[in-house]
Every structure is written in structure tokens, then in C-alpha cells.
Amino acid sequence: MSDKAKQLPNGYWCLRLGGWSLLLNRRATLLLGLVLLALLATALLALSLGAGSMDAWQALQTLLGQGNQLQQLMLFDIRLPRVLAVMVAGAALGLSGCLVQTLVQNRLATPDMIGVNEGATLAIVFFSLYLTLGSWPWWAAPLGAVLAAACLFSLCRRPGEQGYLFIVVGIALTELFDALSEFAMSSQPIAHLSALYMWSMGHFAGQGYRVVVPVLLCLLVLLPPVALLLRALSVLRLGSDTAQGLGVPVLAVQLSLLALAILIAGLGAAIGGPVIFVGMAAPILASWLLRSGPVPVWLSAALGALLLLLADTLVRVLADPVEMPAGLMTRVLGGVLLLLLLLQNRKRAD
Template identity: 35%
Template sequence: MTAVEEAVSKPAVAKPRTMVLAATFAVAAVVVALFSLSLGTTKLPLDEVLRTLLGAGDSGTQLIVLELRLPRVATGLLVGIAFAVSGALLQTLSRNPLASPDIVGVNSGASAAAVTVIVLAGSGGGNLSGAAAKVGLPLAAVLGGLLATLTVGLLSIQRGVVDASRVVLIGVGVAAAANSLVAWLLVVGDVTDAGRAAAWLAGSLNARTWSDAIPVGLAVLILLPVAMMFNRDLSALVLGDDVAASLGVRVSRARLLLLIVATVLAAMATAGAGPIAFVALVAPQIAQRLARVDRPPLLTTAMLGALFVTLADLVARNGLQVLRVGPYELPVGVVTAAAGAPYLLQLIGRQQKGR
């Protein structure tokens, strides 16, 4: 076995470690989810929550657990998986740890399209309300994310190939343009619709229902296995396109398909809970460092993303009450941003030192 082939097979050697980490994060996410079902304005014992999940419990507890809290927790778990896997794919394809959907413009494009639907389908939409309402947030978010990705890809082409070093810089510009469109829509839209859009833009799991969780769940159920089918191709792409091609990888086909997978996952997650910041950036990098491999392992990253969002939502819902500041809830995006922003600064500093 050559050195290159050994490098490509390294994830297989590290598989026991990555699987243990994935299982650990999955168990931790389930535990946090149970506490999230238990804690809130009405506190419930864990054993009562478990009985309710198994079909027992009185009608009041069933209402709280099954209809109010469980859809929110399920949406958080699924959104965390979708964002984290999307970030892992983008970072691997671009070979840049700063490449995540919330930085390279995917989330901003999805947000702009979704806010357009929220505003045009509201009371201020006039004759466009009916058409906008039929599009729906998930489809609009996917189309907006794909458009942003296509724009970044086309503008990053240099000498016939996408220059990975330009993706982040151009993505920041595309994100700024999409955010400007969002700001304009919030100004011209009806006050009520603008308020709804602003709350959604903060990244929130408040009042999530099964209609929010199911589309994200379907995207994860279909696209996560597709992404994992390309594990070997991803390991080869880390080494460069020429090396990957010499190992039999159809580089253009693999890049295009995986880029679509990453975009759709990020867009569906954005439609389900808003553009929750830094999950897609932080989860892949932490998973990669803990697993000690040359790229973010997909399954481990997915479970860490689920844990990250669920834990952040638990803090967002109950943190201010614990601190006796007030009964108010924070958007989950505020908590993830507070946790992720210092890591982003550290990551940028590390890259600057490496130059």
C-alpha cells in the first residue's frame, strides 16, 4: 500500500475511535433531550417524561411533552445534524476550516429567500401573497441556498476550476448581498410580518411543530446516507483533486453532488429553525480534532451537532430563569453564537500563525 492509499484509508483505521465518539455524543444528546423535555415553566420528573414517551401519563403531561416540547426537541436534534454535516462537507470540499454554510453564503441565501416568502405571503404582500404562500419556506430556502452556492461557485472559478482559497472571501460577499436584501425586506414589509421574520432570523426553536421537524428529518434521512456513501471520495479529495483523480475518484461529479447535498441540508435546517449560527463551523472542527483524523468524520460530526443545538436550546430556554434574570427565553442562535464566536476568532488566529 502506497503512502497516498494509506492516507485515504486512515479514516478506516480510526473508525473504532470515531464510532465511540459518535455513540458518546448520541447518548449525550438523548440525555440532554430528556432534560429539555423535563425542564421549563412547568417542571416534570424524568420518570414521568419517560412514561409519557412510552404512551402512559395523564392528558396534561401528554400535552406538554408530546405536543409542545417534543417537536421542538426533535427539530433541534435534526437541525443540529443537518447543519453539522453540511459544514463538514463544505470544509472537506474546500479544504478550509472556515468554510461553513453560515460563512460562505448558503445560510444567507436561504434566509433571504425564506424572508421573501414570509414578507410576501403576509398581510403586506398584496397580490403576491397567494403565490408566495404556495412556495413555502422549505422550497424557498433550498432554492435560495442553491442560488447562493451557484453564485459563489461561478465567481470562484479560476482557470477552469473552483479556487478553494477564494470560496470563503467570495462567500462573505454573497452573504453580505443576501443580508442587504433581508434588511430591505424587513423595512418595506408589514410590521407584523417583519417582526415574524426578525424573530425567525435570530435562529429559534420556539413554537416549533412537527411541520417544521418533518421536512428536516426527511432531508437528514435521505442525504446523510448519501454523504456517507462518499466517505472514501472525501478522504481522497482532502489530498487534492489530482491525487483524488489518480485514485479513481470522479472529482467533478463527486464535488457537484456533495455540494448539492451540503446546500440542501443547510437550507432545510435554515427553513426549520432559522440561520442558527456557528453550528456548521464548530461541530466539524471539534469532531475532527477529537477523532484525530485528517477531515471531519461525518457521523461523529452529526451527533456532535445534534448535541450542540439541543444543549444550546436547553440553556436558551432555562438559562435566564436559573440566573434569576427573568422568565424570558433566548433564541437558540444567540447561545450558539456566544459559544461559537470565540472559537471562530481562535481559528482565524491559528490560521494567521500558520502562514
Template identity: 35%
Template sequence: MPSAPGARRRAVRLRWWSGRVSRRTTVLTVVAAALVLALAVGAMMLGDYPLSPTQVLVTVAGGGSDQEAFIVRTLRLPRVLVGAGVGVALAVSGSIFQGLVRNPLVAPDVIGVMAGATVAAVTAIVVFQSTAIVPIAAFVGAVLATFVIYGLTWRQGVAGGRLVLVGVGLEFVLTALTTLAIVRFPVEQVTPAIVWMTGTLYGAAWSDVVWLAGALAVLLPAALALMPRLQRLQLGDELATALGVALEPSRAGLLAVGAGLAATAVAVAGPVKFVALMIPHVARLLAGPLTGGVLVLAGMLGAVLVVGSDLVAQHAFSPTSLPAGIVTAAIGAPYFLFLLHRVNRHA
């Protein structure tokens, strides 16, 4: 979607990225960030021990009673921060994969990356009966799945069409292995694994926040730094080569960053479905073709979706609390069908 005629763009220069961001993209990003903050405050207000907005803000700033400090700073704030970080990571990851393959129906939860994390995490839960190693297992599983996809796709280079076919095939294989692991063990052993597979922020702690913050501090600047290469790759291999892009190193770097972001999110929250598939498309509909500014907007929209979904999952069905992944799936599945219909119509 081209920018509106006369749309003003402002140059933004950072140490690791420079580019022009349209006023529309800037406004949309600010609005999305404000929505994240509003949803975060709302999430910290609601619960068995309700708080006012003032109490929440005072407690987050370091004040409040001991009880309020425990409820907000120990229980609710980490959950909100993890939700926002997971949303950012998945949305940016999905944007990279869709831009790299030039297909709006591609995402890490479609081409096997999340399935790799899932089979590793489920195996860790049912075999070792411990959730302590689940984040590490999920991260390693996602990274290994990415290496397998890249290795099987390589044939004098990596083509987008082959990557999708290999990824979807690997997705089926890994899903079958996950199912096998579940049916081979007693119900009491696999129940925690099944809950994890729905994508939940339950039990989010400050250790998860630190993990997410550290990973995002490395991977998000890397994603922005690689954006000029991704934009040129979208023009086609011949033109990208003419513009000075080293095709395979650029693809490998983008694939590594996209997979790292997805692995980071899955490691702390499980496979929260459809965020990586849906949000990049929404960001492009709102702000135009993928640029560094649109990538940031996608991250903010991802945070809105995950934090908002977790808020709905916790309180809309009270006294029952649902995993956030169920709500994102309920929103994302119909949107996926809409996307599929739209792609088929324009094919």
C-alpha cells in the same frame, strides 16, 4: 490528527457505505448520543409544567395523562427532535464544506448558503405576511445561492479558493438585500422576520420533524457514500485524479449534498449560526481526520450543541426565553476567533 498508535479500527459495511471506524471514534459517538438523549429528557422535564424523568419516558412511550401527553408529545418532543435534526444537518454540512475547500474557516453560514435562505425567507415574511411558506422559501433560497456560487466559481473546474471568495462576496450582497428588505417595511411586518433570523426552535411541530426526517434519510446516506471521494479530493486534484476520482462531478455532488443539508436545517429553524463552522473542527480535534465515522460523530456533536443551546436559551434566563441561535452564536463567535488566530499562527 492521526490515529493513536495501535488504535483499533473495526470495519463497518452498509449498503451505501463501508469503511473502518476507530474504537475512539465509536466511543466518542456513543457518548455524544448519550448526551443528546440526556439533554432531550432534561428539555422535556423543564418548563412551566415540570415533569419527572419517569413521567417523560412513560409519556414518550405512549402513556401518561392527557395533559402530560399534550405537553410532552405535542409541545416538547417535536422541539427536541427538530433541534437534534438541525444540529446533525448543520454539522454534517459544515464537515462537507470544510473538507471540500480544505479550509477550517468555511461553513454554509460564511459562504452565502444561509444568506440565500435568509433573504428568501425574510422576503416571504414581509411581502406575503405569512410564515407558512417560509420553510419552502428558505430551502429554495439556499439552493439558488448554491447554484449561483457554483456558477460564478466555475472556470475550467471549481477551485476551493475561488469558491470561498465568491461565497463570501455573495454573503455580503445577500446580507445587504436582507437589510434592505427589513428597513423598507413597517416594524410590525418585519418583527417576525427578525425573530426568525436569530435561529429559533419556537413553534417546532411534527410537520417539521417529518420534513427533517425525510431529508436526512436521503442526504445523510448520500454524504456517507461520497466520503471516499471527499477523502481523495483532500489529497489534491492530481493525486485524486490518479486514484480515479472524477473531480467536477464529485465536487458538484458534495456541494449539492452539503447545501441540501444546510437548506433543510435553515428551512425549519432559521439560520442557527456557528454550528456548521465549529462542530466539524471539534470532531476532527477529538477523533482525527475526516472519515465516515468522524462525520457521524460530527452529526452527534451538532445535535448536542443545538439541543443543549436550546435548553439553556429556554431556561437559563427565565422568565425570558431566547432563541437557540443566540446561544450558539455566543459560543461559536469566540471559537471562531480562536480558530482564526490558530490558522494565522500556522500560516
């Protein structure tokens, strides 16, 4: 065994590219690969479901350019935009949920629990109802998320040290923003609200490339800063005092990570509305699968995409031919998960 191999930490691979080297956790890398394979299989299943006969093999052939004109129209213009929208939104929610949970050191701290998603929803509702823009104002969601974060930080300035206060204040802001959104929608004629109301419940039907592509590009721009801050985030798990002693600028890292998490969550909500519990379930499941090691940011993103796609596919099958929001299924599954977490915490306290 070479000296370089001996110096590798146990359970890691070293990827070398010229003068650059990257340490990869073996378990995290293998799990990420398996989840991505499951996501691909679920996407093919989702693409094969719906009006018109097309199995998974035909969907794959059509993706490769071998389908007939009807199959291409059905796949690329109707089904693929929805599947992409669900996966992008789920990945954004899972990623942002992992960042916030790790930062606040509490499993209940997710963008949908601290008012970020509802702030994004309020902005979309406001711009849709009161400004005639001619297109879906997806860009308003990050603005609303930032507004919610500003309100949250004005009431709780140190999320890493005030975890429960951070959550309680966030829940209060969630209810406030939700009430304002419902008040704004209730003041308009019901004939104008069908699409907006369904979107606010987590519905992905009708979302096309005009929204998915710019949101995806914005998310890709935000990923490199997240990657650069991952090491500091791992040190923060040891506590603020320890991280400060190791040279980590705690407040700057906390603010940067929270800002990134808020923008990512806002972009996810811009596509499918304030889908709840995905941002909570994906990081919890990722931590349970990984057991120990690095912060499971990328695994949480992949699991968020998989969970939301499974939920959307499930409601399509159960409610066929009626269209139902995927957010209804995530509420059911998320409620069960929350009860299990509360029961687990009660057993530990006893």
C-alpha cells in the same frame, strides 16, 4: 486468529451482513455512540425544562406512554416538537459544515460563511412576506440555498483549488443576502414581522411537526448519496491531482458533494433560520476528537445536534421566562471559537 481477522486494517471492525461487509473505524464508532448518549440525556433534560413541573424521569415515562393527560399534552404538543426541530437543524448544519470544510480544505468554509444559509433565509423571507401561502414555506429554503450556490459557483468554479477565494466570495454574498432580507423585512409593518424576525435570529419556538417531519424525510433521502461519496471525499483530502490519479472524477465528486451540502444546509436553515457557527464548530470538534481516520461526517452531524440543543437549552434556562433565540448563544460561542482559531493560526505562522 483467522485469516479474515488478520486482513482487517488496524483500528477497524468488520460488520458482515450476508454477502455484505462494512468496515467501521473503532474510535469513530465509539465516539459516535458516546455523543448520541449525551444527545439523548440532553434531550431528556430539555424536555423536563419549562413551565410546569416535570423532571427527566417523568419526561421519559411520558415518552413511553405512562404520563397523565397534562404531561402528554405538554410534552408531545409543546416541548418535543421544539427539541426535535433543534436536533434536526443542528445535525443538518453539522453534516453540511463537515462536507464543505473537507471539500474546500478550510475550517472557515461553512454554509453560514459562504452565503448558503443567508440565501435560504432570503427565500423564506420573500415567500413569507410577498406570497400568501397559509403555511410556513420551509421548501423555499433549499431553493434559496441553490440560488446562493449558483451565484457562488459563477464567481468561483473550483472550490477545492480556490479555498480562500471561495470563502471571500461567500462572505460577500452572505452580507448581500442578509442586507436584502433585512431590507425586505424593514419595508413591512412591524406588527407582521415578530415571528419572522425571531426566526431569522435562530429561534425554534413554535416550530411543529408540520415543518420538522418533511424536513427530516428530505434529509433521510439525501443521506445515502452522502454515504456513497464518502470514500471519494476521503481520497480528495490527498489533493486533486492525487485523487485524479487514483481514478476519482474530481470535478463530478466536488459538484455532487457541494450540491448535497447546500441542500442539507438549506433544509437545516428552513427550521431555525440561519444559525451560525454550528456548522463550523461541530466538524472542528469532531476532527479534534477523532484525531485521524475517516472524514467525521456522522460524528459532525451528531455533535451539531448536541451543540445546538445545548445552546437552545442554555438560553431557555438563562432567559427564563423570556424567550430568546438559540442563535444568540451560538454567535457568542462561535465568536470565541473563531478568535481561538485565528490565534492558533497566528502562533503557527510565527
